[in-house]
Amino acid sequence: MLPVRAGIGLRHPHHREFLERQPPIGFVEVHSENFFGDGGRDLDVLGRVRADHAVSLHGVGLSLGRADGVDPAHLQRLARLVARIEPAVVSDHLCWGAIGDAHWNDLLPLPMTPAALDVVATAVSRVQDTLRRPILVENVSAYVQPDLADAMPEAEFVAQLVARTGCGLLLDLNNVYVNALNHGFDAQTAIDAMPAVAVRELHLAGHFVGPDCVIDHHGDRVCDAVWALHARFVAQHGARPTLIEWDTDLPTLDVLLEEAAHAQRILDRTRESVDA
Amino acid sequence: MRDALAHWQRAFGAAIDGAATLPALRGDAATVARRFGVYRNNVRLARMAALRNAYPVIAALVGDAFFDGLARRFASTYASTAGDLNAYGAAFDAFLAAFEPAQALPYLPDVARLERAVHVAWSAADSAPFDVARLASLDAAAQAALRFTVRPGAHALVSRWPIAAIWNAHQPDAPHGFDFDAASPPYFALVRRDATRVRVDTLDAAAHALFVASAGGAPLADALDAVVAAAPHADAGVVLGTALRDGWFDDAPAG
Structure with a gap:
């Protein structure tokens, strides 16, 4: 379990500074695949970070929704990393990025059909059996919408996935917001439809408003509308571990810590209101 | 139908790789086509970033603009075969050996x-x-x-x-x-x-x-x-x- 505090995504250019400063932060999240090696400096850094911080291993490559099932070699490398780091939480995405021998290494949109639910539930169960722990599954942003028969709303798909596998949810509020803008629905309504009790972590990030659609580029500060969604969620459902994600045009570590401090103030406000 | 999902995913992947026909997607065709370009772009940029990460000296030797051209061509020619992009680009040496514009630098x-x-x-x-x-x-x-x-x-x-x-x-x-x-x-x-x-x-x-x-x-x-x-x-x-x-x-x- 992650501490119910704000955390930051730790990326390679900040490794050294993070270790030197040891900033007071609730937890640290890294991309699992960046630590799939056998040894070396990056794993050494992660081990040292882990000594003082709760670590979340966030995967981008399991491809839980690929129709032909997760790659056993990829899962074994994840299992080795989990055994080595003993993270507070392990997560990946409700998406696919590969089929057969072809990989696109992206978080591609999944048709929310009963067949896809079978595929994802089988994959999640297999991962959880291998890791001997529940994982969190995250909603992704999408620029196009699959058009297959029998598709169900994402909230229903997710609720059934939780019921069938016992997994938790990693709710990315920016992704819901981006999708709402791109596909013309109300973000708050979509969040309200999600099974909040299963949400174990929240993600916040910045996005880019492009000419054709809004792009979830993780390259800017969290926008006011997404901060409002965050404040509303924690006011309604209680505080959750909240991560600031930043991947492109990485700013200074201080900017990430400022954003995390903002999230922490929202979590603290909720806790005070609960205590009172 | 798992077969329908597999078929749709293969069509989606083929379209990222350049196929003109898109998988079944909701919305008007012109908007969908423009937005699908985001995926093509993301996949290409991620592969290019993986190459730059693995080959910083090549980038220093040829300069950023030429390296971007090399990486763009490689990314559109070589598929990724692993869920971890750190494994991408192992054939870069063979690509450089055959790439006509790079022949002036035979040590690449x-x-x-x-x-x-x-x-x-x-x-x-x-x-x-x-x-x-x-x-x-x-x-x-x-x-x-x-x-x-x-x-x-x-x-x-x-x-x-x-x-x-x-x-x-x-x-x-x-x-x-x-x-x-x-x-x-x-x-x-x-x-x-x-x-x-x-x-x-x-x-x-x-x-x-x-x-x-x-x-x-x-x-x-x-x-x-x-x-x-x-x-x-x-x-x-x-x-x-x-x-x-x-x-x-x-x-x-x-x-």
Whole structure:
């Protein structure tokens, strides 16, 4: 379990500074695949970070929704990393990025059909059996919408996935917001439809408003509308571990810590209101 | 229907790779086509970033604009075959060798092979160097029969070009410029990993012979014979001493 505090995504250019400063932060999240090696400096850094911080291993490559099932070699490398780091939480995405021998290494949109639910539930169960722990599954942003028969709303798909596998949810509020803008629905309504009790972590990030659609580029500060969604969620459902994600045009570590401090103030406000 | 999902995913992937026909998607065709371009762009940029991460010296040698062109062409030609993009780009040397606009820099493919070995060495298994005292504790027959194993990540390369010197000259802490004797190929390079640092050394023919023989599993007596065969005037004992001092060999139990 992650501490119910704000955390930051730790990326390679900040490794050294993070270790030197040891900033007071609730937890640290890294991309699992960046630590799939056998040894070396990056794993050494992660081990040292882990000594003082709760670590979340966030995967981008399991491809839980690929129709032909997760790659056993990829899962074994994840299992080795989990055994080595003993993270507070392990997560990946409700998406696919590969089929057969072809990989696109992206978080591609999944048709929310009963067949896809079978595929994802089988994959999640297999991962959880291998890791001997529940994982969190995250909603992704999408620029196009699959058009297959029998598709169900994402909230229903997710609720059934939780019921069938016992997994938790990693709710990315920016992704819901981006999708709402791109596909013309109300973000708050979509969040309200999600099974909040299963949400174990929240993600916040910045996005880019492009000419054709809004792009979830993780390259800017969290926008006011997404901060409002965050404040509303924690006011309604209680505080959750909240991560600031930043991947492109990485700013200074201080900017990430400022954003995390903002999230922490929202979590603290909720806790005070609960205590009172 | 799992088959329908698989069919749809294959169509989606083919469209990312350039197929004109998109999978079944909701919305008007023109908007969907423009938005689908985001995925094509994301996939290409991620592959290009993986190449830049693995081949910083190639990027320094050719400049950012030319490297972007190289990476763009490679990314549209070579699919990814793993869920971890750190594995992407292993064929970059062969691509460079065949890429017409890069022919003016004939050493690029060998520098790329060296950078690949460096990239692999970064995340090779941790290991401890062979303890010289172990060698001293053996009698002469046991020393002659000893088979060293090279440290994980250690890799030797041979080139017509001074690739180790080129690589070292393009490290962040390198002094400007470097000296080499252009008239004396072949050049031998050795990539190896200490605890958390990758080093690239230029070897002479004698040291290269010791490494190759040892990496191939030869007993020490044969490896020292290979040193003398490669460099008749070399002092094989000195070559071995340097290799031990530099920590080429693994402390794992050897045969």
